[in-house]
Amino acid sequence: MGLAGILLGLALLVWLSFRGWSVLLLAPAAALLAALFAGEPLLAHWTQTFMGGAARFLAQFFPLFLLGALFGKLMDDSGSVAAIAAFMTDKLGPRRAILAVVVAGALVTYGGVSLFVAFFVLAPMAQALFQAAAIPRRLMPAAVALGTSTFTMSALPGTPALQNAIPMPFFGTTPFAAPGLGLIAAAIMFGFGLWWLERARARAARAGENGAAAPPLLPGEVAEDLLVRERATTAREFDPAEMQHGHRGERKPPVLVAVLPLVVVVAVNLVMSFVVLPRLDAGFLAEPRWGPTTLAAVGGVWSVATALAAAILVLVLANRTRLPALRDTADAGANASVLPALSVASLVGFGGVVAALPAFALVREWVLGIGGGPLVSLALATNVLAALTGSASGGMTIALEALGPTYMALAAQLHIDPALLHRVAVIGAGTLDSLPHNGAVVTLLAVCGSTHRESYLDIVMVCILGAILALATVIVLGTLFGAF
Structure with missing residues (x-):
């Protein structure tokens, strides 16, 4: 009965969340259903197990939600993301339209800009380029997704994406875990995805399909769509509804000024990870008032948080005249972090209840008994949970x-470097999370004015198949040579 309760609770969570129900309601309800079937005390699991797991997640990662969403909103309202997109459009132009969209997306998201901010800015850029290059509009979502949701989220070393931060407290790693393997995985995702999109473009051209004039995109309507919002807030750290709040400046900054905060994020993250924190005397963290905890458990989050905070400061100083309503923009950015943080924390609370049930021992034994060793079983566990929850961050944290x-x-x-576990877990969570019910997929299709029928196959190829190829390569190389 206990195992049946876990499966029924998970099915309820997946089905109703796909239909637009709030995870804030579904997660505790599904957790209590699983506890009921196991004959466990319901109220104790709700207030102690569920809320305990959710609270630990918020305590660890809410600073990254807050700073990430704030940074993304400031980059948007200052015109910095639009300036970078315009620069890539000018330099690469319609002849390399797909590459321009992919590189622009990769640049802003690797620099710390929230995914949904990138979506809303890049989609109009992609539409203009694709129409000028006679490329079918149906390829837009896959091109945007390749640049924003694949290698910059899970593979490139040092990426400030939340998904790359989640394993750090568990494995005592840094954002730059297994950098060589990460670069190889990123090259595979980028190369395979670009090959597929160029192949699809060529086939469309031979078939006479072109980028005929399409109706203008209406991202404002997408941002206000409640169904899109409910699905999106479990997928990434930005609430799309806040895109319409704040106040955008009328002038875009020069491209070097626009890029400067992104460079600061990467540089400060690198210095914190390899220079500042290793030299820090953190013995005080062993005192009871700090947890107790260790630098290995908190250092990764400190590094990313410091990098984002430094970039926010530089961005505001460099663009003060381009932020006509700084307080409104800051409020919108801060508010954009709350619902996603609580939604993912609720998924984690659900996972905490499931893990505490006696029947979960069967699941643990099954996962650990998968052939191929711990790297394969870890990849499969994060893959499956990310797929079921529609959230890479939620699924990985539960696992x-x-x-x-x-x-x-x-x-x-077995003498496995924890950095290898880190990289396998992150890439694993970023594969099957892109199933049709994923909030980022739903939002991207809506922003691009496309449908699953028109564009989802190409998303599967660039976001799922490319990531699986990279994951398999990392597991094989990691098994043979360890982390590097």
């Missing part, structure tokens, strides 16, 4: 909350 200590023990026993 690591339940199995992280076990994998660390296996790593010590």
Whole structure:
């Protein structure tokens, strides 16, 4: 009965969230249903287990939600993202339209701009380029997704994406875990995705399909769509409804000024990870008032948070005259972080209840018994949970909350570098999370004015198949040579 309750609760969560129900309601309801079938005390699981897991997640990662959303909104309202998109359009032009969209998306998201901010700015850019180059509009979502939702989220070393931060407290790693493997994985995702899109463009041209004039995109209507909002807030750290709040400046900054905050994010993250934190005397963290905890458990989050905070300061100083309503923009950015943080925390709370049920021992034994060793089982666990929840961050956190200590023990026993576990977990969570019900996929299709029928196959190829190829390569290389 206990295992049936876990499966029924998960099915309820997936089905109703796809229909637009709030995860804030669904997650505790599904968790209590699973506890009911197991004959466990319901109120104790709600207030102690569920809320305990959700609260730990918020305590660890809310600073990244807050700073990430604020940085994205400031980049948008200052015109910096639009300036970068315009620069790429000018330099690469319609002849390399697909490459221009992919590179522009990769540049802003690797620099820390929230995914949905990138969507709303890049979609009009892509529409103009694709129409000028006679490329079918149906390829727009895949091009935007390749640049924003693949290698810059899970593979490139040092990426400030939340997904890259989640394994750090569990494995004691940094944002630059297994940099060589990350670069190889990024090259595979980028190369395969670009090959597929260029192949699809050529086939469309031979078939006489072109980028005929299309109706203008209406991202404002998408941002206000409640169904899109409910699905989106479990997928990334920005609430699309806040895109319409704040106040955009009328002048775009020069491209060097626009790029400067992105450079600051990467540079400060690197310095914090390899220079400042390793030299910090953090013995005080062992005192009871700080947890107790260790620098290995919090250092990664400190590094990314400091990088985002420094970039926000530089951005405001460099663009003060281009932010006519700074307080309104800051309020919108801060508000944009709240619903996503609570939604993902609720998914984590659900996972905490499931992991605490006696029947979960069967699930743990099954996962750890998968052939191929701990790297394969870890990849499969994060893959499946990200797919079911429609959230890479939620699925990965559930997996690591339940199995992280076990994998660390296996790593010590088998002499596996935790950095390798980190990179496998992040890439694994970024594969099947792009199933049709994923909030980022739904939002991207709506922003681009496309449908699943028209564009989803290409999204599958660039976001799922490319990531699976990269994941398999990392597992093979990591098994043969370890982390590098």
